[in-house]
Amino acid sequence: MGAIYLWWIGGGEVEERLMEEVRAQVERVLRYPARVWTSPERPVDTLDPARGQHLSTRILRWLLAARPPEADRVVAVTDVDLFIPVLTFVFGEAQLRGSAAVVSTARLRSNPGAPSADPRVVTARVAKECIHELGHTFGLIHCDDPRCVMARSVSVPQVDAKGGALCRDCRIRLEESRREVGGPHG
Amino acid sequence: MDNRKTRILVVDDEEIVRESMAGWLEKDGYTVATAPDGPTAVERLRAEPWSILLVDLKMPGMDGLGVLEEARKLRPDAVVVIMTAYATVDTAVTAMKMGAFDYLVKPFDPEELSLLTQKIVAQQALARENILLRKVLKREYRFRDLLSNSPKMHAVFDLARVAARSHSTILVQGESGTGKELLARAIHVESPRSTGPFVAVSCAALTETLLESELFGHEKGAFTGAVSRRKGKFEAAHGGTLFLDEIGDVSPKLQLDLLRVLEERRFSRVGGTESIQVDVRIIAATNRDLKKALEDGRFREDLYYRLNVIPITLPPLRQRREDLPLLVEHFLEHLGVELGRKLEAVSAEGMRLLTAHDWPGNVRELRNVLERAAVVASGPILDVADLGLLEVHTEERQGSEGLASLEEVERRHIAEVLRRTGGNVSHAARILGIDRVTLYSKIKRYELRKEPESGT
Numbered sequence: 001m002g003a004i005y006l007w008w009i010g011g012g013e014v015e016e017r018l019m020e021e022v023r024a025q026v027e028r029v030l031r032y033p034a035r036v037w038t039s040p041e042r043p044v045d046t047l048d049p050a051r052g053q054h055l056s057t058r059i060l061r062w063l064l065a066a067r068p069p070e071a072d073r074v075v076a077v078t079d080v081d082l083f084i085p086v087l088t089f090v091f092g093e094a095q096l097r098g099s100a101a102v103v104s105t106a107r108l109r110s111n112p113g114a115p116s117a118d119p120r121v122v123t124a125r126v127a128k129e130c131i132h133e134l135g136h137t138f139g140l141i142h143c144d145d146p147r148c149v150m151a152r153s154v155s156v157p158q159v160d161a162k163g164g165a166l167c168r169d170c171r172i173r174l175e176e177s178r179r180e181v182g183g184p185h186g
Numbered sequence: 187m188d189n190r191k192t193r194i195l196v197v198d199d200e201e202i203v204r205e206s207m208a209g210w211l212e213k214d215g216y217t218v219a220t221a222p223d224g225p226t227a228v229e230r231l232r233a234e235p236w237s238i239l240l241v242d243l244k245m246p247g248m249d250g251l252g253v254l255e256e257a258r259k260l261r262p263d264a265v266v267v268i269m270t271a272y273a274t275v276d277t278a279v280t281a282m283k284m285g286a287f288d289y290l291v292k293p294f295d296p297e298e299l300s301l302l303t304q305k306i307v308a309q310q311a312l313a314r315e316n317i318l319l320r321k322v323l324k325r326e327y328r329f330r331d332l333l334s335n336s337p338k339m340h341a342v343f344d345l346a347r348v349a350a351r352s353h354s355t356i357l358v359q360g361e362s363g364t365g366k367e368l369l370a371r372a373i374h375v376e377s378p379r380s381t382g383p384f385v386a387v388s389c390a391a392l393t394e395t396l397l398e399s400e401l402f403g404h405e406k407g408a409f410t411g412a413v414s415r416r417k418g419k420f421e422a423a424h425g426g427t428l429f430l431d432e433i434g435d436v437s438p439k440l441q442l443d444l445l446r447v448l449e450e451r452r453f454s455r456v457g458g459t460e461s462i463q464v465d466v467r468i469i470a471a472t473n474r475d476l477k478k479a480l481e482d483g484r485f486r487e488d489l490y491y492r493l494n495v496i497p498i499t500l501p502p503l504r505q506r507r508e509d510l511p512l513l514v515e516h517f518l519e520h521l522g523v524e525l526g527r528k529l530e531a532v533s534a535e536g537m538r539l540l541t542a543h544d545w546p547g548n549v550r551e552l553r554n555v556l557e558r559a560a561v562v563a564s565g566p567i568l569d570v571a572d573l574g575l576l577e578v579h580t581e582e583r584q585g586s587e588g589l590a591s592l593e594e595v596e597r598r599h600i601a602e603v604l605r606r607t608g609g610n611v612s613h614a615a616r617i618l619g620i621d622r623v624t625l626y627s628k629i630k631r632y633e634l635r636k637e638p639e640s641g642t
Contacts, residue, residue, distance in 0.1 A: 057206045084206035086269060088293045096212050141189070141215040144528060145565065152214065154296040169530075169565035176534045 002072035003033040004134060009042055009059075010079035010105070018105075018123050019077065025127035026075075029149065029165050030134060030174070037074070041066055048083070056082040056093035056102055063100040073099045073137050075130050081106040091159070092129050094136035097177075101133035110156060125159050135170070139177040143170050188530050189215030192307050193235065196220045197227040197253055198242040198269070207240065210296075214303065224248025228256045236264045238306055240290075243270040243277055251281055258285050265306050269294075315523050329372050332365065333516050336506035342369070342498055349496045350377040355448065357433075357493045358471040360500030363550030366471040367431060369500065374427040379467055382426025385419050389440075390432035398440060399456050408457025420453060420464050427467045433493065434474035434485065445489045468493070503545040503552065505633060510540055510552075517553050518568075521560045530566035532559075536573050544598065597632040600625070604634060 006023050008014040019036045027034040043062040046054040059076065067074040075094075082090050082104040091108065094101035108125040111117040117125075131149050143150035148167035153159045166174060194216050196207045204220040211218045216238075221227040224247055227239070239257055243250035254266050268281040268289040278289035288302060329343050349356050350373045358366045367386060374384040392400055395409070403418030419428060436444065447453045452463045470493045479485035503509070514532055522529040532540065536559075545551055559572040600618065607613040615625040628634075 055202070057202055057209070083293070084210060085200065085203045086207055086290075086292050086294060087210070087296050087299065090210075090296065093206070093209065094213075096209065136213055141213055152300060154300055167565065168569075169567040172533050172567055172569055179534070 002070065003035050004030070005035060005037040005068060005071035005074045006130070007037045007039065007063075007067075007074055007076045008078075009076045009102075011042075012079050014038065018119075018126060021123045022077070022127045022130050025164060026131055026134060029131050030138070032072075037068060037071070039068075047080075051083060053081045053083040053089065054078070055084070056090055056104075057084055059102045060093060060095060060100050063102065064098075067100065071099075073101070073134060075101040075103060075134055077103050077105060077126065077130065079105050091153070092133045094133035096136050096141070097139045098137050101130070101137055103129045103133055107156060108159065121160070124164060125156070128153075128159055128162065128164050131164065131166075135166070135174070138174055140166075140170055140173055143167060145169070189307070190217050192237045192310070193217045193219070194238045194240065194303075195227065195230060195236045196240045197222075197224070197245070197250070198240075199223060199245045200242075203242070210299075211303070214300075216303070224250075224253045224256075227253045228260070231257055231260045231264070236261055237310055238303065239264055239266045241266060241268055243268050243274055243281070243289075251277070251284065254281055254284055254286055265310070267302065267306075318520065318523055328375050332368060332372055333512045334506065334509050335512055336501070336509050338501045338506055339509070342500060345496070345498055346373050347376065349373060349498065352496070353467055354495040355467070355493055356469045356496045356498060357476075358469060358498050358500065359476070360471075360473065361502045361546075361548055362473045363548030364473075364500040364502060365549055366473075366500060367429060369498070370427070370429045370469040370471065373469060374429075374467075377427065377467065379426050383423055384427050384429065385423035386429040386431060387419050388431045390435035394437045394440060397436070398443065401440075402443070402453050402455055404456035405458040408455070412457065415455070418455065420447065420466060421462065423466045424464045425466075427469060430468060430470045432472060432474075433470040434472035434476055434479055438486070441486045441489050445486060445492060448489070448492045503548045507541055511537070513549060513552060514540065514556065517556045518560070521557055525560055527560065528566045529560055529563075529568070531568070532556075532573070533567050533569045535570050536568055539570055539573060544594070546594070596628070597634070600628055600632065601634050604629075 004026060006019055006026065008019055023034045023036050026032070043059050043066075046058040046062070048055060059078070059082070063074055063076055082092065082102065084090055084093065089107060092101060092103035103126060105122065105126055108129065109117060109122050128149050132153075135150050140150050142152040145151060145167040146161065147163045148170055149162060149164055150166065150170050151162045153162055194211055196204050196211070196218060197220070198204050198207070199222055201222070204222065208218045208220050219230065221230055223245055227241070228248070230236075239253070241250040241253045250268050254268065257264055257266050265287040266285070268278050268286045269292055270278045270289055271292050275291065278291075281289060287306065290298065290302070329347060332339075332343065334340065334343070346369060356373065358369055360366050370386075371384060374380060387400060389397060399408070399412075399416070399418065401418050401420055403416050403421055404412045406412060406415045443453070448468065451465070452461050454461055476485055476490055476494075480487055480490050514537070518529040518531070540552070547554070555573060556568070558574070559568040562574070563569070563572040600614070603614045603617050604611075607617065611622055611625055611629070615622045618625060
C-alpha cells in the first residue's frame with residue numbers, strides 16, 4: 001500500500017520531533033498512512049536573489065521528479081521563505097489533484113508582536129498547513145467553514161484560528177475523491 | 187454560489203506567473219484558464235463568457251490596456267483587474283478610468299488578492315440573484331428556462347415552440363409534478379399573445395358552483411354572497427392565455443359550458459344575459475388519462491376533441507433520469523437564494539440515491555426533497571442523511587401517500603429482476619414466470635432498456 005511521504009528539504013537541521021508529530025497528525029486527519037522520508041537531496045535554482053525567497057512552484061516541479069517512486073504523495077517541509085511571482089509570500093503550495101506539496105516553516109515560526117512562538121504552537125501550525133496542502137492534492141478546495149483545516153489562511157493569526165481537522169463536508173469530499181482515485185480508505 | 191461558476195482568465199506573458207496564479211485561484215474553487223498574450227486573451231473572450239480577467243499591464247504586442255478595451259466591448263459584464271509593477275501605477279489609474287474594476291501592484295499580499303476576488307464574486311452573485319428573483323417574481327419562464335438534456339423533453343419543447351406560434355388549443359398531459367403549468371407559461375411567453383395576460387385556474391380546487399363563477403364571473407345577486415358584479419377568468423384572460431389545470435376533474439355541467447365557450451368564443455356571466463365575446467387561447471392540462479375517462483363516460487367526447495387539438499405529453503422524471511444533475515443544480519441555486527445559504531452540491535452517494543428513486547411526485551417531489559435537505563444540512567453539501575425522505579423508500583411509506591399503481595409495481599419489479607440477472611432476459615423471464623416474448627414486450631412498454639437500473 002502506498003503512503004504519504006513527509007520530506008524535510010530545509011537548509012537547517014531536520015527537526016525530527018516536529019516531523020514525527022506532523023506525520024501523526026496527517027495520518028490521523030487524512031486517514032492515510034504517512035511516513036517521514038529522509039534524503040540529502042535538495043532543490044536547486046529555486047532562490048530568487050532579489051527577493052531572498054524561494055519560488056514554490058519550482059520546488060513542486062523538482063519534487064515531482066525527485067520524490068521516491070513508492071510515495072503516493074509527497075509533502076516537503078522547508079525552513080526557507082516561499083513565494084509565487086505575484087504574491088509577497090505563500091505558506092505553502094500544492095498541486096490541486098496532484099501528488100506534490102510544499103510547506104514553509106519560516107513565517108509559521110514568527111509570532112506577530114511577540115517573541116518567537118512556542119514550539120508546540122509551531123508544530124500545530126505546520127501540521128495544519130501540511131494537512132491543508134495535502135488536502136488540495138486530494139482535490140479539496142478552500143472551505144468556507146472558518147474552523148475547517150481547509151479554510152484559506154493568509155496570515156499566522158488565521159492559521160491559529162482554524163482547527164486542525166476537516167469539517168463534515170470536506171470529509172465527504174475527501175472520501176469521494178478517494179473512491180474516484182482509489183487508495184486506502186479510513 | 188458554487189465558485190466553479192466563476193470563470194477567471196489570467197493574462198500574463200510569463201509562464202510561471204500564469205501557472206502559479208492559476209494554481210492559487212483554482213484552490214478557491216474557481217474555474218481558471220490562462221492566456222500568454224493579448225490576442226489569445228481576446229480570442230478566448232470572444233469564444234466563452236468570463237467573470238473576471240486578471241491582466242498584466244505590460245505585455246509585448248497588445249498590452250493590458252488593449253485587452254481591457256476589447257473586454258469592455260466583447261464582455262461588458264466581465265470584471266477586469268489590472269496587475270502592474272510599482273513603476274506603472276499611473277497607467278493603472280488610466281486603466282481604472284477606462285473601466286477596470288481595480289488594480290493590483292505586484293507583488294501583492296495574498297490577503298489582498300483573496301479579498302478582491304471575494305468582493306467581485308459577491309457583487310456578481312448579487313447581480314445574478316437579482317435577475318433570478320426578478321424571473322421568479324414575474325414567473326416569466328421561457329423554453330430556455332425549462333431545463334433538460336433528455337431527447338424526450340426536447341421533442342416536447344420543439345412541439346411546444348411550434349404550438350406557441352399558433353392560436354390552437356393545447357392539451358398538456360403528464361403526471362403530477364412534471365411541470366405542466368411551467369410549460370403552459372413558456373408557451374404563453376413565446377406566443378404572439380405574450381403581451382396579454384396569463385391566467386391560471388385549477389379546476390379541481392373548487393366546487394362546481396364556485397368554479398363556474400370563477401371561470402365566467404357573475405352578476406350582482408346571481409347567488410347568495412354575490413354582492414357585486416365580478417368578472418371571471420375568461421374575461422381576465424382576454425387577449426392572452428387561459429390555463430385550465432386539472433381539466434379532467436371538471437363536472438359534466440361545466441364540461442358542457444366549456445364546450446360552448448370553445449365553440450362560440452362567447453359566454454354569459456352567472457346570473458346574466460349579456461353575451462360576452464373573448465379572445466382567449468386555451469391551454470388545458472390534466473394528470474388523468476382523459477381517453478379512459480372518455481371511455482368510462484366521465485368526460486365528454488366532443489369537449490375532448492375540442493381540447494385535444496395539439497396534445498403534448500410531458501414524460502415523468504423517472505423516464506428522464508439524465509436530467510437529475512441539471513435539475514439538482516438548478517434547484518440548489520434557487521434554494522440558495524431563497525434560503526440565503528450557500529448550497530454547493532449533492533454528494534456522490536446522495537446523487538446515487540436520487541438516481542435510484544422513482545419520483546412518483548416528479549420534479550415537484552425532487553424540489554421538495556432538496557428543500558428539506560437544504561434546511562437540515564449543516565453545510566453546503568447535501569448528503570444521504572439530509573435527503574432523509576429517500577431512505578424511507580416507497581415500500582416503507584405510511585398511509586396511502588406515494589403508493590404505486592399495480593402497473594408501477596410491475597415495472598419496478600421487472601427492472602429489479604433485470605438488474606439482478608445482469609440484463610439476462612431468459613433468466614429474468616424464468617424468475618418472473620412469463621415467457622421471453624411477454625417480457626420483451628413489457629421491457630419495451632416500460633422503456634426499461636434505456637434505464638441504467640435495468641442493467642441491460
